[in-house]
Amino acid sequence: MTAGLCHSDVGVMEGVIPTPHGLPLILGHEASGVITALGPDVTGWAIGDAVVVADSIEDTPGGTHDGAYAEYFLATAARLVKLPEGMDWGQAAAATDAGLAAYTGVVVRGQVKAGDRVGIVGLGGLGLIGARIAVVLGATVYGVEPKDEPWAIAREQGVTEIVHDVSELAGADLDVIIDFAGFGTTTTGALEAVKRFGRVVLVGLGRTEFPFASFEFVMRNIDLLGASSQGKPEHLAAVIDMIASGDLKIAAAEVGFDEIPAGLERLKQGTVTGRLYATLPE
Template identity: 55%
Template sequence: MAAGDGEEGEVAGRGLTAERSRVASASDVGYLEGVIPIIVDLPMVLGHEATGTVEEVGEGVTDFKVGDEVAQAVKATDAPGVSRDGGYGEYVIGNVEMLVHKPAGVSRSQASAATDAGVTSYSGVVVHGGIKKGMRVGILGLGGLGMTGARIAVAQGAEVIGIEPREQVWEAAKERGVSRVVKDVSELAGEDLDVVVDFAGFGETTVKAIDAVKFGGTVVLVGMGKLEFEFSSFDFITRAINLQGSTTIGRREDLEAVLKMIADGDLVIESSDIAFDEIPDGIDRLAKGEVSGRLVARYDS
């Protein structure tokens, strides 16, 4: 990972020598299949969740030096593998304004997964959901992001109820501190939850979540299972429900918060390591829905 003060806040320099990690993610599948638009001219190297070692810094950089282990916060318009060549390449250019030091006690695999997957969950739960101690919270969809989000909500001191039709993951959710799990969010209608975070986003999940929150409660939409849906405005208006969209916004403090939770032992993001030459097979497995958690490609020099 390089750090510097080049044009438009970009990093001047190159980096990521020694051991390197990049996450192979479902977003990469979306780029390859044309579901998620690419904002720069092709060709481009994918891989937007990267950690590594600083090899070179730009002029005027004082917060980072050669040899530092770092990770970069990401957002939709500024990230490796999104707005510039990414982590599947030999070097990565990063934005010094979003660069953070990797804590010594956090592995490369966990740090890579934290940069987007961890921060996406954190953003839905803390940044946009405002979840804090004493709240009653529903986490809708206990896949990789939802399970991470559930654990983050528990760590904030909330009572967490999971919503997930796949019973085989219920025990894992309870091991992470979830108090109980139901199959459908409609089972929580009238329970007056403070917040429901929808990591599924299939339209009807969001609509049903409105009935589960209290007057003035909040439904946070993270998942994009369905990109368009209709809902009745009556309950939305008469019960003063807040519907909040959520995505990562590239703040280093959010990534630092997730990394601290990992370093403190409060959070483990489910992941498995693969080698560089296994990336194509890994992306194929992601496309087929055969991956649980994140795949982390580790480059050892």
């Protein structure tokens, strides 16, 4: 079993992100593993199946009930996706939340298609995945990232141009911009960089409240949409298919299961590029 580490776990521990379950709670919502038991009336699954869980705010290990930072976890059968033979466990775990959240922002809510000019704001763990998904779809991708470290990775993923601040794209008239940072200024800057009748999708929660000037937003008929994982297995299956085909590889590094607290501290300090995952010792 492999569990991905996520910055939202830090938010839960700090009391910034509420959980329906309340505390205490075993975290770990990027959950993958092998089925060891089936509940009554569960059909279509067998003990020994390798699976991942499609997260949603209504139903997820590590959110609505105890999660995958443990030897066993419970999952709803209807939210499972079976893994292809030989799928890398680290990639599978990262796909469940980071991959699914990026896919939701780019494909489900952003409606990115071939030929679009797309801005990706924030080239962290989610943003890099979102950028690659947009490239795979045939879009021309412009990245925004204040730190220089992820730039080389982004270029390897097919990002055409990278700037330090979204304000540098003002007037670029991009078709779609997905804001994986969500610091307020990143979203308002995106509104200035997207075209008339364009679309801005907010995924990141760097700030939960921010003001913005509404005149240009209204006059230019811009769509501003929120995006979070909807828990639909078909969305997660699409991400898994991209990974299995080789089109998508999530930058992810392994830590020991007993190193999860240290890994979460690294996420808190902002010293992680890509994703982290922990594998339970056999």
